[in-house]
Amino acid sequence: MAAITLRDIEKRYDDTLVLRDCNLDIADREFVVLVGPSGSGKTTLLRIIAGLERTSGGEILFDGARVNDVDVGDRDIAMVFQNYGLYPHMSVYDNMAFGLRRRKLAPADIDDRVRRTARMLAIESLLARRPRQLSGGQRQRVALGRAIVRDPAVFLLDEPLSNLDAHLRVQMRAEILKVHRAVTATAVYVTHDQVEALTMGDRIVVMNAGRIHQVGTPAELYDAPVDRFVASFIGTPAMGFIDCERRANGDRAELATSSARITLGEVQAQALSCANAGNVTVGIRPECLSVASERDAAAADVAVRGTVQVVEMLGAEHYVHVATEGGSLTARVPRHQRLRVDETVTFVASSRDVHLFDRETGRALR
Amino acid sequence: MMDAAADRRGGTRRTARVVQYVAIALALVWSLAPVYWMLATSFKTELEAARLAPTPWPLRPTLDNYRGLFGGSLPFLAFFVNTVVTCLATAIVAVIIATPAAYALSRARFRLRAATGYAMLVFRMLPLVVLLAPLYLLLLNARLLDTHTGLVVGFATFGLPFAVWMLKSFVDAVPIEVEEAARVDGYRRWQILFRVVVPLILPGLLTTGTFVFMEAWNNLIYPLTFVTTLEKQTLPAALVLTFTGQFKTDWGGMMAAATLTTLPLMIAFFAVQRSMVRGLTSGAVAGA
Incomplete structure (x- = not known):
């Protein structure tokens, strides 16, 4: 459980400013979706929250405590990557247990948590398999399982459904929401798909060209867009x-x-x-x-x-x-x-x- | 009209194919002829091997040359063991040093990263003999001349730059998300290197090790320069030192020894040739 606050976040690569004036308050247990076109800076912002990228300016606070200098491994976050990021040389079981072993949990406790999570995601029968022996949907479930088995304070998802076909995407959307309801973590979800954003987010953050344009509930964004970009980006077909x-x-x-x-x-x-x-x-x-x-x-x-x-x-x-x-x-x-x-x-x-x-x-x- | 054009096209294709086969056959003969000559001579008697008009194949095949290697006065087995030990040690040392170096060159962001990489490549392009004098002085001062350790140092010095570059291409191919997932799981850089990256590039380690091993095995000039005791010599140097005399050369014995010297290299090469090509060409094609 954690409330996340971003204050004046700025990110620069050499002379290029890729994020500017990003201010955002995410409540504890909230499901927030960062949405925007390619190059809008949504993934960079997520990686900054994760600690995989350093900010060029501004502050990141978890429950009011500054975490800018806290290493990614100590932020109590879990992340689901776009390409899953599963360890190819480990079984599904070991993929899920790897993070728990680092935390020096008792083997019995690790086993219990891995099996409980696997049951929840219906991947119990896959525990002995390697990632290459799994379908895209199964890999996605394992990636989710690896994230939730740690019971993190913050759950970060970087376009996790973009590699799945349309049918599976709809199915997994529901699955992720179900998982979020079952765990107590705050979730930040990145997507370029506004349908995903509208159907999943408690609140949506619309980004473009490194700037946050609007933060609001799906209805607020749809009914009262603050500018022409948000109006054209939210809604299919576009306004x-x-x-x-x-x-x-x-x-x-x-x-x-x-x-x-x-x-x-x-x-x-x-x-x-x-x-x-x-x-x-x-x-x-x-x-x-x-x-x-x-x-x-x-x-x-x-x-x-x-x-x-x-x-x-x-x-x-x-x-x-x-x-x-x-x-x-x-x-x-x-x-x-x-x-x-x-x-x-x-x-x-x-x-x-x-x-x-x-x-x-x-x-x-x- | 159409038939005539089709015939012409068919004829051109046939000619092109014949030219292809002839070219391949020439290349094969060119590269395999010395190997055949080595094998054939190793089975010839001493007299037949020394004839001024050479015979194309052994008229009276014999294993005497091979028996002579192990039963004669020369410590052939010692040469063989020396070579295996020094080359294996070189491969292990090179891979152990090159792995973190390749990881740093691939993943770490530091000033002069590219320059460091290219400096290694330039170093690699220097001819072996250029390093001979400085290495000799270094080994002399370290009292490592005429020792196998000194030989390993020499071999590794030359093999390392290539090992680093080859391993870097294997590390580059490891998806960055896998490492980032391990960072999120709480692991530190060095733990990620040994628990995630190394298991994923095992074929690369094996390939690189084999390459360094083969290169060390083929090295003639370093053992000839750094090792003075005959019993400590490696096979290539021993071949030169022992089979050519002032008044006669034992061609049959030399070719039998050369065959046994080449055999482990060929086995090693065929064992890793696929991943070696992959290592040398990875990154050349998107998604490779």
């Missing part, structure tokens, strides 16, 4: 964006392009006037858009006309990518509504589904 101009329409605040008209709600209009932003980008999630006739469009808060570029068939629904004046949008359309490429189509949405961003800074306007 669509249109660059609009402000336009006065009587007492109502309106944004428009030559092919879109967006009437704002009271709160959004207030945010827009407070921010005093001239150039605004409007973001709309795919599930908020629906196909409408010209007559229905006239009565809707939001109406956007565009040309269909691509139609992706996903079984029950289609993803329709539409080019409009000022940007492109993606809409989730029921399968029965057949749209063709190059067809001009009008979509409508409610004003409460509209996200506003400052076009210059990318910050959300609220």
